[in-house]
Amino acid sequence: MTAETQFDSVQAYLDSGLRDNWYPVLSSWEVSSNPVGITRLGQQIVVWRDRDGQLHALEDRCPHRGARLSLGWNLGDRVACWYHGVEVDGQGEVKDVPAVDRCPLVGQKCLRSYPIQEAHGAVFVWFGVLAGDEPPALSFPEELADGEQYSHFLCTAAWKCNYQYALENVMDPMHGSYLHSASHSMAEGDRKADMLLEPTENGFMFRKSGQMGVNFDWVEYGHTGAAWLRLSIPYRKRFGPGGHFWIIGMVVPEDNDNCRVFFWRIRRVQGWQRDMWRFMYRNRLEQLHWDVLEQDRIVLENLAPQARDHEYLYQHDVGLSRLRRMMQKEAKQHLARINAAATENRQ
Ligand code: FES
Ligand SMILES: [Fe+2]
Structure with missing residues (x-):
């Protein structure tokens, strides 16, 4: 599905969730050592803490055949897929494919990672409009x-x-x-x-x-x-x-x-x-x-x-x-950027 066909109106885009925002996605106590699978803004995301307590958020989709990584294991500095054991780090890079030797998948960044931080007892994830957008600073009342x-x-x-x-x-x-x-x-x-x-x-x-x-x-x-x-x-x-x-x-x-x-x-x-x-x-x-x-x-x-x-x-x-x-005003600006990027990709 291209970005262009994903939303057929400003309201459809708004209904799915306004981007360019930090959102609280979970309370801090809901993320301990096990990977947690959530859906936010219609996107399936796995959230986990590495062995230092650092939070990570990745697309919840194993690069091998699409099993949900949130069903897998936390190995301390990476998560392992339950299905065939593929290991992915917090940036979405494949670290190991234990089932085969010298797999070309190793070293590739296959998954989208999300900016994530913790504040006031909640876990915040940033959703950009386009890949490559940088998150703004987050502050509170x-x-x-x-x-x-x-x-x-x-x-x-x-x-x-x-x-x-x-x-x-x-x-x-x-x-x-x-x-x-x-x-x-x-x-x-x-x-x-x-x-x-x-x-x-x-x-x-x-x-x-x-x-x-x-x-x-x-x-x-x-x-x-x-x-x-x-x-x-x-x-x-x-x-x-x-x-x-x-x-x-x-x-x-x-x-x-x-x-x-x-x-x-x-x-x-x-x-x-x-x-x-x-x-x-x-x-x-x-x-x-x-x-x-x-x-x-x-x-x-x-x-x-x-x-x-x-x-x-x-x-x-x-x-x-x-x-x-x-x-709505903000949504219109976002949609214009999404559509412009989709047009550029086709050319
Ligand atoms: S689907 Fe994850 S390792 Fe095969
Ligand atoms: Fe009320």
Whole structure:
């Protein structure tokens, strides 16, 4: 399949996952010594740690006859295919074909390798638009980057919906007052609001014009190598120290109909208050948060088929409309590059 025929529209490309992005693909604890096979942006990838703990990500396809390398063995500095034992290193180069002497496959780079790094308890993989593109630097909002001031828990879940719906759900603060109205943190405040958009350093903020600091009143979209969403929810005193509860969210597409959400749940706490908050979170709050997240998952997994094609948007949907336009603009640029490269290859 050529790059040109792979996507027949901008929306088809977007549905599969916007490239030129770092995406969280797994939480750190999910990758130990065994190779892990995942599908992200429709691509099958094997992730593994070498004997030094260094992460590697390769196309999950043995160069010999296509067995999934994630079914194979970790040999410390390479992985070995389960089927006939071919050995491949972290750059995708064949190191040994144990079944034959002097095999010409040895020394060849046969597989695509992906830039990979670990941060804040998650494994990030970079997806370029074209082979040979270089990844940008990856940085994070201060609530994650400043580990002295803030403390977090990462929660991740697989949702059976396209990743854009998961992103748009967070770009829609008003749903907090309805879908989550019975929750521990979103029972307060107006159920009607005027909303406005404001530019920020790395993206834009979408917020209620009258009410701040009562409910899920604002959300910010930002891009710093990866796309993230930031919001805060005020907490009553009985939920312990730390004031506002911060959430940084990211979403990675698995394929057109599935995604993985990553939510870092954060409070600004230090010293004994941090210990107390971490204890309390595990014992009292975590289950409440899973309950809220389940409400989102149930609604999104049960949206009408092709929901996006039959919407009547109103003023509260300006935030998600803005995000759609930004993503479409970027997608058009990517597709133009993909098509230009495909044309060049044919000449
Ligand atoms: S398919 Fe992997 S070694 Fe044959
Ligand atoms: Fe929600």
